[in-house]
Amino acid sequence: MNGQTAELLARLFPFHVRVGTDGRVVALGTSMSKVLPDSLGCGFLDRFDVQRPRLASMAEVRGHLDELVLLAIRGTPLQMRGQFTALPDGGIAFVGSPRIVDQSSVWSWPVGIRDFAPHDGGADYAMVIEAANMQLADLERLVRTLQEKERAERDLRQRAEDASAAKTNFLANISHEIRTPMTAILGYAELLRDVGADPAERAEWIETIRRNGDHLLAIINDLLDLSKIEAGRFEVELAPVSVPDVVRDVVKLMRVRAASQGITLDHVVEDDLARTPVRTDAVRIRQVLLNLVGNAVKFTERGGVEVRVGARAKGQRLELAVAVRDTGCGIAPDLLPRLFEPFTQSDASFTRRHGGTGLGLAISRRLASLLGGRIDVASEVDRGSVFTFTFDADRADSDADAIPSSLPMPSRPASKTGPLLGMRILLVEDSIDSQRILAALMSLAGADVDVAPDGISAVSRFDGSYVPDLVLMDIQMPGMDGIEATERIRARGFTGRIVALTAAALSIDRDRAYRAGCEGFHLKPISREDLIAMCLGDLPAAR
């Protein structure tokens, strides 16, 4: 074969193999030399396996010239595709290029793109495979993105459905919780109209009405608290507080109930650090602890309840922990995750058996959060529970004398007959029922009560000569409300006490009442004792 032919072969087919008439390799293309550097002089079929068509001898090869063939390079996973062609010198040549079947096949060869002849589409095919792989990767990424999006939407939908179901459940529970005591109240009130009932029975019915009224009031107060917290209208009022004192008061209050159940109720202050006065909201701390200790007592039939107060320094602040441990019935594991949700004891019979509004823990957790703290719970069925209320607080700067030794508690009026004897009271109240009951209670306590059915009527009395000792002012009244009436009475020069007595329980109402000139603010309903204490100025104002 002349040099020109050899040169042409080398230039056009860098992967070619020339075979002599004796079946031995006599020349290799430049690219093929990189793949099989030591093959010159070797038997062609020793180096290559002609797989398709399967040809076992050079004679057979010569019978399949210019057909598509597939060669495997022995001892490697590499394959070539191309054709055998006869050469002028009697030899034959294989011309072709690497067989590309997947993304890795060609690139495992010791050759690069420039080793392929420009006309060789084999390298382009490799690029097409890579492009297809890239599209596949893109597709997988898009599918993954869509799946994540779908999952997020599904979660969102589930949360919305859960929230809706929770709201529906909540409303159903509220309805039930209010209707239950209301049924008793209305039912026994109906019975009381029966003049034939004996006095003992009547007293029992009245007691039932009072008890259910108390329960109803507790539910309404809890709902109001919950709604205020969730609306972000619950204010925390910081003042110096001795947490062990609050704990002591709560334990003292609950001890009667514990004793009546035959269980112990103790409290322990773990260290002196816990006695350090801190700036926090004593009323809210007390509310949380009353709930936790109340629950512990309620659910403990044997053994007792222990309240431990501890503290540890946390930088300049203190972390206080009040742990309420009981030996009660414990909490089922499946209930624990929902324990702090409203009405978790979804079974109404639970409330009937154990009392409570089903809102206490929900409120407590939210209060704890408002105070920058949390409530943790650990429990074992039939062994008991530990609720730990942890919160951070600044150390109080003022001296201990500034701290009330206990929270203001309703004080009882002096137990003398006619504690309001000689007091002249103007009751401004539009509800006939409220007029009757309040006037009757105050009159029975010795007061001289005037009743004005609305604001206009009340204001008209202050003509200069009328000077009552106390004005009890309802807020929401038709015509002129209690706010305006108070302002006008003050404008007429009355300097005596005006106290708001209202069912308007929002703090905005309280603020308006004080701005108008009221000196006190109390919520209806009110017990006889509190009413008398209020008239005497002994009842702390509502918050």
Added chain:
Amino acid sequence: MYGMVNQAIEAMVTEKFGAEKWELVKARAGVDEPTFVAMKQYPDSVTYALAGAVAEVLELPLPGVLRAFGVYWIEYARRGPWGKIMMAAGHGTYELLAALDQMHARIAVSFPELRPPSFRVEPRDGGVLLEYRSERPGLSPFVIGLVEGIGTLYDERVEVEQVTSREAGAPFDSFLVRAAPAKGG
């Protein structure tokens, strides 16, 4: 440009600065594509706007961003489906630079709308002179980063010096590239 370029910008910003910054970049660039598709053709203006927004959001000079993207592009390509092709295109910085045109020509089979730049290499002063011709203006810092990225790919220390600049009136940009094994230097 094809979406894979924009995907690479997204990957660079997200990897190095977080997904939030990428959202800011997209917003600044006025791009509301939720994601880019590698083999879809996007207007060049989108890529330019993204590069500009990266510079603004990260408060970096645009040439610095383009140069960093050049370095990142090579690393990004190495990790992706083209990595093997790129690695097989040469065995060192000079070889790969010399093979870039061939590689682009091969790639064009799969990207019919590809308008790749042209790179020509000739030996010069112990290194190579790289001639860069592109219809897209302002990308010479990207090319410098690209060459540096290729050097890193082969563990070579690379110096790149711009010799001619289209912005300065030359017919094309050119760079003197010197590469040496990193460990030898």
